[in-house]
Amino acid sequence: MDVDLRLVRYFTVVAEHGNVHRAATALRIAQPSLSRQIQRLEAGLGVRLFDRTNRGSRLTAAGEAYLAEARGLLRAAERARNRARAAADPGTLVIGYTGNLPVTAAVRELRLRYPRATVHTRHLLCADVRPALLDRRVGAVLARLPFPSAGLDLGVLYEHPRVLVMPADHRLAGRDAVTLADFADVPLVRYADPALDAYWRVDPRPDGAPAPDGPLALTVEDKLELVATGDALTLAPADERPDTLRSDLTAVPVRDLPPSTVVLATRAGTTDPMIDDLRTVLTPR
Numbered sequence: 001m002d003v004d005l006r007l008v009r010y011f012t013v014v015a016e017h018g019n020v021h022r023a024a025t026a027l028r029i030a031q032p033s034l035s036r037q038i039q040r041l042e043a044g045l046g047v048r049l050f051d052r053t054n055r056g057s058r059l060t061a062a063g064e065a066y067l068a069e070a071r072g073l074l075r076a077a078e079r080a081r082n083r084a085r086a087a088a089d090p091g092t093l094v095i096g097y098t099g100n101l102p103v104t105a106a107v108r109e110l111r112l113r114y115p116r117a118t119v120h121t122r123h124l125l126c127a128d129v130r131p132a133l134l135d136r137r138v139g140a141v142l143a144r145l146p147f148p149s150a151g152l153d154l155g156v157l158y159e160h161p162r163v164l165v166m167p168a169d170h171r172l173a174g175r176d177a178v179t180l181a182d183f184a185d186v187p188l189v190r191y192a193d194p195a196l197d198a199y200w201r202v203d204p205r206p207d208g209a210p211a212p213d214g215p216l217a218l219t220v221e222d223k224l225e226l227v228a229t230g231d232a233l234t235l236a237p238a239d240e241r242p243d244t245l246r247s248d249l250t251a252v253p254v255r256d257l258p259p260s261t262v263v264l265a266t267r268a269g270t271t272d273p274m275i276d277d278l279r280t281v282l283t284p285r
Contacts, residue, residue, distance in 0.1 A: 003073070004041075005073070005074065005077055006037075007037055007038075007040060007041040007044075008041070008070045008073055008074060009074060010023075010027065010034060010037050010038060010041070011038060011041055011049060011066070011067075011070055012067065012070050012071060012074065013026055013027055014034070014038060014050070014057055015050075015057075015059055015063065015067050017056075018056045018057060018058065019056035019057060020034055020035055020038070020056075020057055038050065045062075045066070047060075047062040047066075048060050048062065048063075049062060049063035049066060050063055078271060079271075079273065079276070091117060091118070092117065092118040092119075092120075093110070093117065093118070093119050093139045093140070093272070093274045093275070093278075094120060094121070094122055094137065094138045094139055095107060095119065095120070095121050095122070095138065095139065095140055095141070095142065095278065096121070096122050096123070096124045096129065096132055096133075096137075096138035096140070096141035096142070096143070097121060097122075097123060097124065097141065097142040097143070098123070098124050098125065098126050098129065098141070098142070098143040098144060098147075099144060099240065100240060101142045101143070101144065101262060103121055103142050103282075105281075106142075106278055106281045106282050107119055107120070107121060109277075109281045110274060110277060110278060110281070113274075113277055114274055114277075117274065119274070122137070122138055124138070124141060124143075126143065126144070126146075126147045126193060126195075126196060127147065127148075127193055129141045129143050129147045129148075129149075129265055130147065130148045130149060130150070130151070130152060130265075133152060133265060133266065133267050134151060134152075134267065136267075139266070139270070139272065139274075139275060140264055140265065140266045140270075140275050140278055141264070141265045141266075142157075142262065142263075142264055142282065143262070143263060143265055144237065144260055144261065144262050144263075145199075145260070145261045145262075145263060146195045146196065146199050147195065147265075148195070149265065151267065151268050152265050152266065152267060152268055153265070153266050153267070153268050153269070153270065154263040154264075154265050155263055155264045155265075155266075155279055156261060156262075156263050157262050157263060157264055157279075157282050157283055157284070158262050158283070158284050159259035159260065159261050159262070160237040160238045160239045160240075160259055160260045160262070161237075161238045161253050161254070161259050161260075162235050162236065162237060162238070162253075162254050162257045162258075162259065162260055163235070163236055163237070163238050163241060163251040163252060163253050163254060164178055164183060164233055164234075164235060164251065164252050164253075164254050165224075165227055165233060165234045165235070165236050165241070165249055165250075165251045166227065166233050166249070166250060166251070166252070167227065167228055167230055167248060167249060167250075168247070168248050168249060168250045170233075170250070172252060173250045173252070174250075174252075175252050176252075176253075177252060177253045177254070177255040178252050178253070178254055178255065179254065179255050179256045180202060180205065180206070180254065180256055180257060183233060184205070185212060186212065186232070186233050187212045187213060187214035187215070187231075187232040187233070188200070188201045188202075188211065188212070188214045188232055188233055188234055188235060189201075189214050189215060189216075189217045189223045189226050189227065189232045189233070189234040190213070190214050190215065190216045190217070191216075191217070192216065192218060200234070200235050200236075201214065201235070202235070202257065214226075214231075214232040215231050215232055224246055224249065227249060228246060228248050228249060235254065235257075236251065237259075237260040238251075238253065238260075264278065264279050264282060
C-alpha cells in the first residue's frame, strides 16, 4: 500500500493515548471516523495493530514494531518538508557565540550548503544567550555552560578539561596536573555573573566549604593581569588557555574537576534544516 502519513499519524496518537476516544479528542475528529481510519491502515498493512479491550486499545506485537518505524517516518517527513521550504525560501540564520568559541568554519560551510541564505554571527555574553534566543535575535548559540536555559534545547557538542592558570614562576607551575586540594586556600578571580562565578571558582567546594574570596574581574584583560601580578589564580577551559596570550602565565590541568561543556542552544522545539546542519558541522568527528 502507498503510505498515507495522515493514517500513520492517527496510529501514533492512538498508541500514545491507548484509547481511541482520547485520541479522537486530541486529534479533534469524531471517534467513529478515527476507528475507521485505523481499520483502513490495518487492512492496508495486512496485520492487526491493536487489541481492543474494554479498557482501551493495546498495541499488538505487530503494532509495537510498527510504532517505532511510524515515528521515524513522521520525523523524516517533517525534515523533508522543512528542507524543501528552506530551499524555496532560505531566509536568514543568525548564529550567536560566546567567548572565543570557534564558529567561522561552520558559517562558511553553511554558506556553501545554502548559497541563497543569509548567515551571519553575533557575539554574546553568557547572560545574553537565553534572552537573545527567546527574543529571536539569534536562531542558535554556540556557548559554554553554565547559563540560564529555561525554554531552550541544549545539544552537547564537546567538552574541554579545565586548567588552572597561574604565573609562570608559581609553585605549581611545571606540574603535569594538579587537584583542587593543591589550591584549596588560594583565591580565584571572581565573576560578576553568579552562575559563572560559582562554576569557575568551584563555590561551594565539594565538601560544602565556601571558596576563598578573590578579586573581581570584569574583562579578560583584568583577569589575566590579576593572575600575572599574583593577586589570584583562575580556572579556564583547556581550549582557551590564557598562557597562549601572555608569556608570563602558564596553565596546568586540574585532574579532579569535571570538564567544561560546550553546547548548541536553540529555542525549545525548533525545527530548522540549517540549524540541523550547523549542529552536524560543529560536532567533532
